[in-house]
Amino acid sequence: MNIVAKTKRFANSVLFNLRVHGFADRKYLREVMLPAMAETKPSNVMLAGTRRYNTGYPKLFNQQTTAVWTLDFDPRAARFGNGHLHRTCDIREMDRVFSGIRFDVVHINGLLGFGIDTDDDIKRMIEAVHRSLVAGGYMMLGWDADATVDPSENKTILARFEHKAFASLPARHRVVGMKGYDHVFDWFRQGEL
Template sequence: MSQHNRQISSDKDATSLTYSIRQTLSNFPIIRQSAELILPSPLKSWLTSKLMSARPDRQFMESYILPQIAAAPKGKCLFVGCQPYTRHYGTWFMSSSVEFWTTDIDPDSAQWGEPHRHYICGIEAIDAYVPAHSMDVVVMNGVFGFGLNDEADKVKALQAIHHILKPQGHLVVGWNGDPPGQNPLNMSIILQLFKHSTRWPFAPHTTLEGTTHIYDFFTAS
């Protein structure tokens, strides 16, 4: 077996093992809670990153969405929400002509944001920090119902995103179908400001096997 094939096999084995660990911890919450209490913070952060990266929705983000954005000839992308498992997302843009920016309302999360290209603010107030019509893409993944909970704040966030996007700019919304009630398509405001985009090489409403996470791809109206 060649070195390249051995590496692919090793990566697949590692992903499979990590996914199995994540499933085990999900099925046994007492074990997961005990691990969170016992493990030192650096190890906990490393384990969380590995477990999250094994999720089908995160694999889709890293294998398809980020590379597709980075492949554009130029532009600016804003990624909403910073965690240990997103800290490496900027590496897709190191040799790209697209500027990668991040934002998070928590000042402590700046350590996982893009160096020198990070805003400390809630996404519903991003238009106070980012110039109007200056972003080509905004990626908001796992924010609805997990930080952005109030209906009024969701409306403000969508209005602020629309304000900073260029005409025909792109919005990627990743959301979880379980528990129900997080579907952004149920909000009239999103249909007023955006329309589903067919300019991506995947379905405008993308569902993934093995997860209830869904991606919707929009273009600013």
């Protein structure tokens, strides 16, 4: 690839990330959800899915009280993760990769319908997340209404989690009217197996 093509590709990437950064769901994440999570002073948080537009998310937490881990299945995304606390892995196998760590919160945004697509994918992800949480820990699922079915109606999820508010955040927050799709944030509290 020549220098002109590389420069154009980089510029398009930066523009895309700036556009995503300005979406209403991303503003809600940065300005409301992640600060509310940080206020609870969790010991370990997992932010699943790493891209340029969310590189600042770990900095919203007090680094003295909270270890903010990041993961992505794409090795190229590691540069946008949280340094030595980033792992390259499939979320469906996170319990093996993080076998000695238990999370207070596992934050999963944008994976349903974008890599976690089938009932088996969801089942494997939910089982791995459930095993990775502390007792009573929380999972947040952010999803596009046009890309996947409602996770609050998924029997696999409801067998292990209760749809429940987290701290000052509602169990469900919907961001509507975003250029043809709605983005939904759902909180689930771990239940017993």
